[in-house]
Amino acid sequence: xxxxxxxxxxxxxxxxxxxxxxxxxxxxxxxxxxxxxxxxxxxxxxxxxxxxxxxxxxxxxxxxxxxxxxxxxxxxxxxxxxxxxxxxxxxxxxxxxxxxxxxxxxxxxxxxxxxxxxxxxxxxxxxxxxxxxxxxxxxxxxxxxxxxxxxxxxxxxxxxxxxxxxxxxxxxxxxxxxxxxxxxxxxxxxxxxxxxxxxxxxxxxxxxxxxxxxxxxxxxxxxxxxxxxxxxxxxxxxxxxxxxxxxxxxxxxxxxxxxxxxxxxxxxxxxxxxxxxxxxxxxxxxxxxxxxxxxxxxxxxxxxxxxxxxxxxxxxxxxxxxxxxxxxxxxxxxxxxxxxxxxxxxxxxxxxxxxxxxxxxxxxxxxxxxxxxxxxxxxxxxxxxxxxxxxxxxxxxxxxxxxxxxxxxxxxxxxxxxxxx
RNA sequence: GUGGCCGUAGCUCAGUUGGCUAGAGCGCCUGGUUGUGGUCCAGGAGGUCGGGGGUUCAAAACCCCUCGGUCACCCCA
Numbered sequence: 144x145x146x147x148x149x150x151x152x153x154x155x156x157x158x159x160x161x162x163x164x165x166x167x168x169x170x171x172x173x174x175x176x177x178x179x180x181x182x183x184x185x186x187x188x189x190x191x192x193x194x195x196x197x198x199x200x201x202x203x204x205x206x207x208x209x210x211x212x213x214x215x216x217x218x219x220x221x222x223x224x225x226x227x228x229x230x231x232x233x234x235x236x237x238x239x240x241x242x243x244x245x246x247x248x249x250x251x252x253x254x255x256x257x258x259x260x261x262x263x264x265x266x267x268x269x270x271x272x273x274x275x276x277x278x279x280x281x282x283x284x285x286x287x288x289x290x291x292x293x294x295x296x297x298x299x300x301x302x303x304x305x306x307x308x309x310x311x312x313x314x315x316x317x318x319x320x321x322x323x324x325x326x327x328x329x330x331x332x333x334x335x336x337x338x339x340x341x342x343x344x345x346x347x348x349x350x351x352x353x354x355x356x357x358x359x360x361x362x363x364x365x366x367x368x369x370x371x372x373x374x375x376x377x378x379x380x381x382x383x384x385x386x387x388x389x390x391x392x393x394x395x396x397x398x399x400x401x402x403x404x405x406x407x408x409x410x411x412x413x414x415x416x417x418x419x420x421x422x423x424x425x426x427x428x429x430x431x432x433x434x435x436x437x438x439x440x441x442x443x444x445x446x447x448x449x450x451x452x453x454x455x456x457x458x459x460x461x462x463x464x465x466x467x468x469x470x471x472x473x474x475x476x477x478x479x480x481x482x483x484x485x486x487x488x489x490x491x492x493x494x495x496x497x498x499x500x501x502x503x504x505x506x507x508x509x510x511x512x513x514x515x516x517x518x519x520x521x522x523x524x525x526x527x528x529x530x531x532x533x534x535x536x537x538x539x540x541x542x543x544x545x546x547x548x549x550x551x552x553x554x555x556x557x558x559x560x561x562x563x564x
Numbered sequence: 565g566u567g568g569c570c571g572u573a574g575c576u577c578a579g580u581u582g583g584c585u586a587g588a589g590c591g592c593c594u595g596g597u598u599g600u601g602g603u604c605c606a607g608g609a610g611g612u613c614g615g616g617g618g619u620u621c622a623a624a625a626c627c628c629c630u631c632g633g634u635c636a637c638c639c640c641a
Binding site for chain 1: 565639
């Protein structure tokens with residue numbers, strides 16, 4: 144195929160209707176739920192000083208290999224945001240809103256990854272964060288928000304996986320145990336996992352390589368290493384979810400790719416997705432992140448949902464078709480005057496989705512346009528109607544196709560009446 | 565970053581062991597109706613066969629490079 148001079152870059156996509164309509168609707172459903180729960184919209188910049196993101200974890204791929212970074216004309220080292228939690232924390236440290244601060248957001252993020260199913264270099268997320276509270280009931284509220292949202296848009300095959308990663312105090316003890324476990328039989332591990340083990344033993348649990356499966360399955364479980372405090376919080380989260388009837392599965396080996404997580408960690412897996420990328424959302428606590436960014440030592444919890452993957456999951460379940468944005472009325476005018484211009488303006492002023500042909504096309508071509516637009520009514524103004532101050536209204540839905548002549552002055556009322564049937 | 569598969573019209577694809585002016589369906593435009601869509605009929609526009617190089621009398625087909633897509637690993641949303 145002959146390619147145009149320019150194409151969308153790898154990992155980026157051009158979104159067009161009807162995908163854009165679905166996306167808009169999805170974000171607005173999320174907004175509705177978030178606002179109903181007392182969250183306010185924040186709009187972080189799309190780029191920050193790279194230091195903001197480096198705090199996410201220097202051992203993580205997201206930071207070490209996937210950042211889009213560059214030097215700006217002022218000599219600053221900048222990076223496009225790979226996610227929005229870090230920015231929200233930076234905003235919190237800078238603006239110091241009263242706590243608990245509840246913020247939601249929606250927008251694109253950027254990671255220099257190799258694209259594949261459900262993975263793009265520019266991808267959209269919606270998310271919510273609560274900063275300034277240790278209360279596990281906050282964790283419950285957030286998880287429920289996400290779970291209800293998925294249900295709201297019609298997804299049924301989404302599983303909630305739940306784990307606790309413990310605190311600063313319990314983590315080192317667990318890591319020691321984990322390291323000891325893997326090192327006891329290091330020869331059995333894949334080469335890549337051995338490298339991971341040196342950098343971040345937790346992430347070895349995430350390996351999907353067959354040869355690692357056995358050792359991963361027998362690895363110690365962090366829940367056994369939780370402090371009393373962290374253990375009690377984890378119990379409380381589970382109890383809260385149970386009270387709300389939000390189903391979850393304990394996933395003792397669930398780890399997340401960013402290093403900042405503590406305590407409650409969770410992920411939403413879409414079983415409808417056949418691709419390897421079936422996580423449609425995830426989140427957890429990050430009680431140390433704000434301090435790392437130079438802010439107060441305040442705790443935070445939050446989650447982000449992948450908009451693109453969520454929509455893919457909807458496709459797999461034939462859910463969430465999106466709003467109908469089709470044209471309702473098509474104007475066919477052949478006099479060469481301004482009838483189409485005036486009528487379109489008038490109907491649009493009444494909120495009726497209206498369109499028309501241009502370029503002086505034949506009546507037949509204009510009618511074809513009307514049919515293709517999906518409009519249920521065609522308004523026809525030819526020489527006869529124009530002379531009489533009338534408009535012909537033709538119904539395009541029924542096969543009988545009845546047509547009636549109405550005075551120009553009654554047009555809007557009549558059109559509204561006919562559209563309601 | 566590593567690997568598998570794939571690039572022919574706007575879209576989905578066919579094109580035999582290399583061999584005529586490269587095809588189909590859908591879509592698009594025009595006409596059949598001097599003012600009427602959705603069905604039907606006729607005609608038409610639209611292709612550097614992803615790009616470059618090579619082999620050959622001859623390449624969409626074979627070889628090399630490259631670009632792009634896709635899927636998996638990795639990683640994650």
